[in-house]
Amino acid sequence: QKEVEQDPGPLSxxxxxIVSLNCTYSNSxxxxxxxxxxxxxxxxxxxxxxxxxxxxxxxxxxxQVDKSSKYISLFIxxxxxxxxxxxxxxxxxxxxxxxxxxxxxxxxxIRP
Amino acid sequence: GxxxxxxxxxxxxxxxxxxxxxxxxxxFQATTMFWYRQFPKQSLMLMATSNEGxxxxxxxxxxxxxxxxxxxxxxxxxxxxxxxxxEDSSFYICxxxxxxxxxxxxxxxxxxxxxxxxxx
Numbered sequence: 001q002k003e004v005e006q007d008p009g010p011l012s013x014x015x016x017x018i019v020s021l022n023c024t025y026s027n028s029x030x031x032x033x034x035x036x037x038x039x040x041x042x043x044x045x046x047x048x049x050x051x052x053x054x055x056x057x058x059x060x061x062x063x064q065v066d067k068s069s070k071y072i073s074l075f076i077x078x079x080x081x082x083x084x085x086x087x088x089x090x091x092x093x094x095x096x097x098x099x100x101x102x103x104x105x106x107x108x109x110i111r112p
Numbered sequence: 113g114x115x116x117x118x119x120x121x122x123x124x125x126x127x128x129x130x131x132x133x134x135x136x137x138x139x140f141q142a143t144t145m146f147w148y149r150q151f152p153k154q155s156l157m158l159m160a161t162s163n164e165g166x167x168x169x170x171x172x173x174x175x176x177x178x179x180x181x182x183x184x185x186x187x188x189x190x191x192x193x194x195x196x197x198x199e200d201s202s203f204y205i206c207x208x209x210x211x212x213x214x215x216x217x218x219x220x221x222x223x224x225x226x227x228x229x230x231x232x
Contacts (some may be wrong), residue, residue: 008153036223041204043116043223045155088155100146100221102155 003027006089006103015110019076022091023103026070029100030091033065035074038086038105047087048074079110115139116208118224125196125231132192134226135206141186142208146221147179150203164191188191203228 006023013019021035033052033071036044048054048063050072056063062075072091089103115138122137125131143164148156159171160181168181178200180192189208193200205226211219 004155006155032209041203041228043224043225045223046220066122068229099158099161100156100220102157104155 001026003101004089004103007106008104010107010109011077012109012111015068015079015081015108017079019045019074019079019083019108019110021074021076021087021089021106021108022069023072025058025072025101027091027101028067028070029093029094031094032092032098033072034092034100035063036088036090036102037060038088040086070075070097081110081112084108084110088110114210114220116206116222116224118204118206118227120227121179121225122228128171128185128195129195130192131229132190133204133206135191135208135224135228136187137187137208137210137222140210141144142189143211144209145183145189146193146207146209147189148183148205148207150205150226153202156205159191160184166189168185184200193229196229198231201229202232 004025035048036080038067039045052057053065053067060077064073085103086107092100114175117136119134147159149158153204159174160168162168162183164182170176181190207221207223
């Protein structure tokens with residue numbers, strides 16, 4: 001069993017839709033949870049960063065962490081074609097700058 | 113701020129040769145840098161943690177003699193793939209740690225744009 005499981009997609013939704021991306025994990029010791037966006041042939045870019053359980057909102061993006069279920073989510077409201085990318089969930093034990101375990105990524109396509 | 117660059121962005125080399133990839137933090141000093149490898153449609157896998165002025169720490173299963181890491185300054189880490197083989201073809205990504213405060217939860221990690229290596 002992988003430490004972090006993420007549906008690879010691809011996921012295709014129309015412009016303006018709400019997108020829900022999810023990951024599950026097995027290590028209950030993870031404390032830091034991150035979402036990265038990666039465009040084709042580029043390095044990942046940090047979108048959201050959450051410590052422990054709870055919600056965090058930043059513009060059109062909302063990250064949720066449920067440690068009791070070992071489940072994290074990223075919601076994108078009013079999705080735009082420019083949101084088309086691969087979204088990677090990631091988590092670590094101590095901080096966002098210690099060893100990070102990545103999910104395999106979900107390819108998202110927003111149709112105009 | 114917090115920009116990380118990599119050079120080259122892509123490289124093609126012949127089997128048996130060595131290739132060096134550079135990772136630079138452009139506007140901050142990084143005592144710690146990380147090297148990842150990403151195969152097509154797969155996740156990033158940490159290869160090693162590079163600390164300035166000391167030996168790198170390699171993840172299990174990564175050959176330290178094949179993937180040589182040198183972190184000689186606070187802004188530069190290099191990864192050398194020695195005696196490259198076609199199975200080493202991959203996307204190599206580095207990241208650098210920015211310490212915004214004295215505690216671990218104030219550290220942030222910034223990624224470079226990646227280097228695509230093709231071994232023929």
